[in-house]
Amino acid sequence: SGSCDVGFSCTYTNTISWRSDTTPLSGENNPRAVFERLFGDAGSTDSAARLARIRKDRRILDSVTEKIDALQRGLGPNDRVRVTEYLEAVRDIERRIQKAEEQSDRELPEVDQPAGIPATYAEHARLMFDLMLLAYQTDLTRVSTYMMAREISGRTYPEIGVPDSHHPTSHHRxxxxLYEKIAKINEIHISLFGYFLEKARATPDGDGNLLDHMMLLYGAGMSDSNLHDNKGLPLVLVGGGSGQLKPGARHLVTKERTPATNLHLTILDKMGVPVDRIADSTGPLDLLTVS
Known part of the structure; x- marks a missing residue:
């Protein structure tokens, strides 16, 4: 709620992930909370502890579902809509528990639960990337989104010589x-993304490594932050996509005013989730197709 820059809701500055056209998924920046969501509060990735926690969660969820079913029979139409939305969230939890049950005996690196948010930005980001990697290793998820910073970020980066707030610095005039400072911020962001890529490439997976079987999109919502220009976005697509992407490093330039959602549409198609349209998309890109 509220307005954050150029009249848009603050929701758009805090998340890039949505459950539906109108329902945003809230972000989580605390590594401890992310760990608990993935592996429970047993304190480590130990398989026996994880399985015990999963079974406890299953019992709680079964009890909640029974009570909701009983409650729903006596509700009016408006209340039923609200309960239906709540049930969707419950079913999402149920799917995660089922997935966790299937993967509970999978061999995992021994990792202890994080204590909280690390002191420096780089440590924090690396820990979040490590947790994402663990989620992929265990097949607890096939999709994740990560914001290096919220939109209109006021974060400072004194550890790299930028004590100034990010958003005002991006309006470099x-x-x-200011050019030098915003370049330093971009450099630390892309280097941390590189850290994640290297770890994914070093992680065995099937007939190759994890990066061979991933498609990772990195980028920003503006090409010129000084002018708030979102045309010609500099986007990076990395990974093998299990053979769905043309191999090799290439710089691809699309026709002027090609929507970025055309790339999103293409990625979805290559993930086996074909849809006709996303937002303002006009069609998939053939630049990435394996010949």
Whole structure:
């Protein structure tokens, strides 16, 4: 709720993931909470502890579902809509528990539960990337999104010589000093993404490594933050996509005003989730097709 820059809801600055056209998924920046959501609160990735927690969650969920079913029979139409939305969230939890049960005996690196949010930005980001990697290793998820910083971010980066707030710095007004500072911020972001890629490439998976079987999209919502220009977005698509992407490093340039959602549409298609349209998309890109 509320307005955050150019009249848009603050929701758009805090998440890039949505349950439906109108329902955003809230982000989580606490590594401890992410770990608990993935592996429970047993404190480690130990398979016996994880399985015990999963079974406890299953019992709680079964009890909640029974009570909701009984409650729903006596509700009016408006209340039924609200309960239906709640049930969707419950079913989402049920799917996660089922997935966790299927993967509970999978061999995992011994990892202890994080204590909380690390002191520095780089440590925090690396820990979040490590947790994402664990989620992929255990097949607890096939899709994740990660914001390196929220939109209109006020974060400072004193550890790399940028004590200034990110968002005002991005409005550089062609000032060479601000150019240098925003370049440093971009550099730390892309280097941390590189850290994740290297770890994925070093993780065995099936007939190759994890990166061979992933499609990772990295980028920003603006090409020129000073002008709030979102045309010609610089986007990076990395990974083998299990053979769905053309191999090799290439710089691809699309026709002017090609929607970025055309790339999203293409990625979905290559993941086996074909849809006709996403937002303002006009069609898939053939630049990435394996010949």
């Amino acid at each position: 062609d000032d060479p000093t």
